[in-house]
Amino acid sequence: MxxxxxxxxxxxxxxxxxAGRSLEDVVRAAVRGGVTAVQLREKDCSTRxxxxxxxxxxxxxxxxxxxxxxxxxADLALVLKAxxxxxxxxxxxxxxARRLLGPDAVIGLSVxxxxxxxxxxxxxxxxxxxxxxxxxxxxxxxxxxxxxxxLSKLRRLTRRDLVAIGGINPENAxxxxxxxxxxxxxxxxICAAADPERAxxxxxxxxxxxxxxxxx
Amino acid sequence: MxxxxxxxxxxxxxxxxxAGRSLEDVVRAAVRGGVTAVQLREKDCSTRxxxxxxxxxxxxxxxxxxxxxxxxxADLALVLKAxxxxxxxxxxxxxxARRLLGPDAVIGLSVxxxxxxxxxxxxxxxxxxxxxxxxxxxxxxxxxxxxxxxLSKLRRLTRRDLVAIGGINPENAxxxxxxxxxxxxxxxxICAAADPERAxxxxxxxxxxxxxxxxx
Numbered sequence: 001m002x003x004x005x006x007x008x009x010x011x012x013x014x015x016x017x018x019a020g021r022s023l024e025d026v027v028r029a030a031v032r033g034g035v036t037a038v039q040l041r042e043k044d045c046s047t048r049x050x051x052x053x054x055x056x057x058x059x060x061x062x063x064x065x066x067x068x069x070x071x072x073x074a075d076l077a078l079v080l081k082a083x084x085x086x087x088x089x090x091x092x093x094x095x096x097a098r099r100l101l102g103p104d105a106v107i108g109l110s111v112x113x114x115x116x117x118x119x120x121x122x123x124x125x126x127x128x129x130x131x132x133x134x135x136x137x138x139x140x141x142x143x144x145x146x147x148x149x150x151l152s153k154l155r156r157l158t159r160r161d162l163v164a165i166g167g168i169n170p171e172n173a174x175x176x177x178x179x180x181x182x183x184x185x186x187x188x189x190i191c192a193a194a195d196p197e198r199a200x201x202x203x204x205x206x207x208x209x210x211x212x213x214x215x216x
Numbered sequence: 217m218x219x220x221x222x223x224x225x226x227x228x229x230x231x232x233x234x235a236g237r238s239l240e241d242v243v244r245a246a247v248r249g250g251v252t253a254v255q256l257r258e259k260d261c262s263t264r265x266x267x268x269x270x271x272x273x274x275x276x277x278x279x280x281x282x283x284x285x286x287x288x289x290a291d292l293a294l295v296l297k298a299x300x301x302x303x304x305x306x307x308x309x310x311x312x313a314r315r316l317l318g319p320d321a322v323i324g325l326s327v328x329x330x331x332x333x334x335x336x337x338x339x340x341x342x343x344x345x346x347x348x349x350x351x352x353x354x355x356x357x358x359x360x361x362x363x364x365x366x367l368s369k370l371r372r373l374t375r376r377d378l379v380a381i382g383g384i385n386p387e388n389a390x391x392x393x394x395x396x397x398x399x400x401x402x403x404x405x406i407c408a409a410a411d412p413e414r415a416x417x418x419x420x421x422x423x424x425x426x427x428x429x430x431x432x
Binding site: 099 | 262263264265267288289290291292294295305306307308309312315316
């Protein structure tokens with residue numbers, strides 16, 4: 001994996017939202033719609049079950065040519081031959097993740113405050129997850145949202161790739177890109193959508209549209 | 217670490233039972249009393265917190281010369297330079313654990329049924345955790361207890377090192393060894409004891425006494 005993957009539209013998985021569809025099917029539809037990377041984040045399952053789900057999603061990602069990133073656990077990222085890992089502030093420290101996964105792995109780090117984002121300048125990570133950009137029920141345990149103003153401020157202070165997550169939909173995605181995000185990540189906007197392919201297409205259109213406007 | 221460590225008396229940690237004492241202090245006292253190996257099993261804490269606790273316990277174990285084993289997570293075992301890992305039936309498969317940790321790591325596998333124990337004959341693991349040997353509130357999610365009769369039966373069928381866990385105390389520890397266990401593992405019998413050193417000494421005496429009787 002190249003170390004600077006296309007993170008324009010990241011799908012973060014949640015099988016409990018997939019409503020009877022297999023997660024692999026949701027992933028395939030989402031990538032057809034324009035998702036550029038997939039992060040496997042499945043809670044409330046055993047390691048064995050995570051690996052089983054992970055294998056099918058990893059194979060889907062490989063066949064579709066998009067990076068496959070595992071949340072939190074470096075051991076499972078290694079077993080699943082993932083392209084990288086996404087870690088939070090209370091997870092494995094970035095330097096340990098890098099040591100375990102090697103120089104080619106994509107490492108993303110969630111930051112919930114400006115202070116955390118600036119501390120991450122010293123770390124060998126490939127992108128920052130701006131979390132949450134908007135208030136969202138999916139991650140209730142965070143320290144308040146960044147909002148567009150906070151993202152703009154951070155954008156002026158760092159050259160890091162920034163991927164915003166939390167409460168993003170086709171209506172506000174463009175504004176997030178215009179405020180300085182390099183990409184967006186979504187959970188329910190795709191996983192819970194009746195038509196994940198179309199949901200991804202709408203989000204991707206908003207991202208691409210904002211970029212076109214920004215480059216004029 | 218040699219692949220056949222002394223598992224006569226394994227302390228499995230639970231900081232929530234340590235009642236204000238540091239886990240490291242409990243571990244040091246327990247090893248003074250006769251504990252021969254320590255497995256770090258801490259639930260309900262973040263990865264970062266697990267690593268912090270793990271570092272102090274790992275250093276204590278190294279300075280005291282007893283093996284330090286991490287429960288479940290191979291990535292944390294690697295970061296903590298543990299001597300091995302203990303996995304359950306729903307954790308990382310043994311072959312993946314071996315691949316990640318290498319040939320010198322001690323790998324233990326919990327088995328809850330005779331069927332699981334016999335299936336493990338094909339795996340490259342160093343010991344089986346016979347779990348639970350007796351009914352216990354610490355692990356309520358198991359398939360019923362082995363009891364001494366089940367352990368004796370398994371003993372006749374395998375040459376594996378067998379470490380029994382669950383409801384063991386100084387009164388029944390000798391019978392567990394006589395039924396065929398190579399060692400015992402305890403959580404609350406040491407972690408919750410008013411005097412962990414003395415608790416360990418009493419357990420160790422029971423184990424050693426049963427062996428002496430067995431070799432007559």
